[in-house]
Amino acid sequence: MRANKGRAVKQxxxxxxxxxxxxxxxxxAKALQYPRWLMLDAVGxxxxxxxxxxxxxxxxxxxxxxxxxxxxDLEKRIVSLTSDLARKQSExxxxxxxxxxxxxxxxxxxxxxxLVYGANIAGHVIGGxxxxxxxxxxxxxxxxxxxxxxxPVVYGNxxxxxxxxxxxxxxxxxxxxxxxxxxxVRFARSGIEGVLAGTGRSxxxxxxxxxxxxxxxxxxxDLVVTSGTDGIFPPDVAVGTVTRFVRRHAEPxxxxxxxxxxxxxxxxxxxxxxxxxxxxx
Amino acid sequence: xxxxxxxxxxxxxxxxxxGSLANLRPFGGGPDLVLLFVIFLSLYGPADxxxxxxxxxxxxxxxxxxxxxxxxxxxxxxxxxxLSRVRADIFLEYAKAHVVNAGSATLVxxxxxxxxxxxxxxxAAGTPGFVIGVTLWNALLAPAAFRVFFKFSRRLEAVRRRxx
Numbered sequence: 001m002r003a004n005k006g007r008a009v010k011q012x013x014x015x016x017x018x019x020x021x022x023x024x025x026x027x028x029a030k031a032l033q034y035p036r037w038l039m040l041d042a043v044g045x046x047x048x049x050x051x052x053x054x055x056x057x058x059x060x061x062x063x064x065x066x067x068x069x070x071x072x073d074l075e076k077r078i079v080s081l082t083s084d085l086a087r088k089q090s091e092x093x094x095x096x097x098x099x100x101x102x103x104x105x106x107x108x109x110x111x112x113x114x115l116v117y118g119a120n121i122a123g124h125v126i127g128g129x130x131x132x133x134x135x136x137x138x139x140x141x142x143x144x145x146x147x148x149x150x151x152p153v154v155y156g157n158x159x160x161x162x163x164x165x166x167x168x169x170x171x172x173x174x175x176x177x178x179x180x181x182x183x184x185v186r187f188a189r190s191g192i193e194g195v196l197a198g199t200g201r202s203x204x205x206x207x208x209x210x211x212x213x214x215x216x217x218x219x220x221x222d223l224v225v226t227s228g229t230d231g232i233f234p235p236d237v238a239v240g241t242v243t244r245f246v247r248r249h250a251e252p253x254x255x256x257x258x259x260x261x262x263x264x265x266x267x268x269x270x271x272x273x274x275x276x277x278x279x280x281x
Numbered sequence: 282x283x284x285x286x287x288x289x290x291x292x293x294x295x296x297x298x299x300g301s302l303a304n305l306r307p308f309g310g311g312p313d314l315v316l317l318f319v320i321f322l323s324l325y326g327p328a329d330x331x332x333x334x335x336x337x338x339x340x341x342x343x344x345x346x347x348x349x350x351x352x353x354x355x356x357x358x359x360x361x362x363x364l365s366r367v368r369a370d371i372f373l374e375y376a377k378a379h380v381v382n383a384g385s386a387t388l389v390x391x392x393x394x395x396x397x398x399x400x401x402x403x404x405a406a407g408t409p410g411f412v413i414g415v416t417l418w419n420a421l422l423a424p425a426a427f428r429v430f431f432k433f434s435r436r437l438e439a440v441r442r443r444x445x
Contacts, residue, residue, distance in 0.1 A: 010330065010332075013333060014362070017336045128299055129345075165347065
């Protein structure tokens with residue numbers, strides 16, 4: 001009798017938990033973030049040494065087999081420096097135009113906000129994603145350091161991803177290869193814009209390219225950079241290079257496959273670009 | 282006290298998954314140690330506690346993943362429930378049985394997860410590869426993993442069924 005009662009209670013608890021889990025999506029999205037933030041901080045600390053040790057061992061064991069990558073490393077370095085130069089030139093132009101606007105319109109009552117990237121936050125990669133279908137990192141920086149959701153994350157001058165969950169001490173970065181990742185990009189040579197969508201692998205696909213009703217000037221080897229139009233990444237941050245371009249016959253879209261520049265298996269540190277909106281002129 | 286050990290072992294396995302296995306994903310998908318633990322508890326632990334264990338461990342995995350919150354909790358709970366109901370009719374001894382049981386349970390769980398992601402619009406081109414990869418890894422690691430989990434059988438109240 002007592003055993004039957006105990007079994008009935010456990011079955012009732014199981015049903016309740018199932019219904020509660022299915023109903024949790026009726027809650028506001030923000031409510032679902034709290035348990036994730038708590039677990040990020042709780043598991044981040046013990047997982048960190050395991051991840052760092054494994055990453056070091058993996059790099060050491062794979063070093064003899066990566067002799068052919070030195071040329072690629074040099075090429076990637078050249079690409080990142082070129083992108084850096086383009087980004088700095090773009091930043092100079094933007095600041096000059098901002099200065100000109102200030103000089104011309106400083107007496108207007110309405111203020112135009114400017115996006116200023118400064119006081120970036122460094123983070124150490126301490127873990128990965130528990131879900132095999134997703135691609136994300138856990139980094140050792142959280143809201144205590146000023147990190148918020150939706151901030152861009154870079155490795156050197158190469159885009160990595162965007163912060164998604166933020167705990168007090170650790171944060172999750174959804175990397176560009178994640179199937180849910182979407183950022184606005186631009187082909188550096190032709191200026192054509194599109195949206196980069198993750199595929200779960202080291203290559204991503206550029207989609208939603210506006211139909212120009214003419215041949216798209218895209219070729220394998222073209223550099224893909226951020227366009228800055230999504231308000232997440234600053235413009236001209238290197239993303240990847242085109243590896244495959246197939247124009248579908250009589251259709252406006254094209255299949256554009258992009259090899260991401262960041263080697264996600266070797267990233268140990270990253271930089272979170274802190275976005276500040278300044279209303280001052 | 283049993284739930285304390287279930288939670289502790291689950292957190293340790295989750296730390297290893299997030300810490301080391303996330304960096305090693307050969308052939309598309311690495312082993313899911315938490316699911317292996319859920320399968321073990323469903324086959325050898327108290328049958329009535331299996332769904333709750335599955336839910337608890339799945340929820341912990343959801344908290345450390347960037348996918349749909351609650352997906353692993355529901356799937357692990359369902360797998361644990363099904364296994365606890367059919368375990369009287371399947372063979373539980375020998376390593377081969379562990380391989381088959383773990384492999385089929387993992388395949389069912391990850392097919393369900395893959396189907397959800399497809400309906401959710403977040404399915405990647407390599408999803409079938411991930412499903413097969415995780416299934417194979419879990420099937421191959423099951424005998425060794427179950428041997429480790431049996432070391433805690435007294436604390437987990439897990440009973441190995443003797444073959445007649």
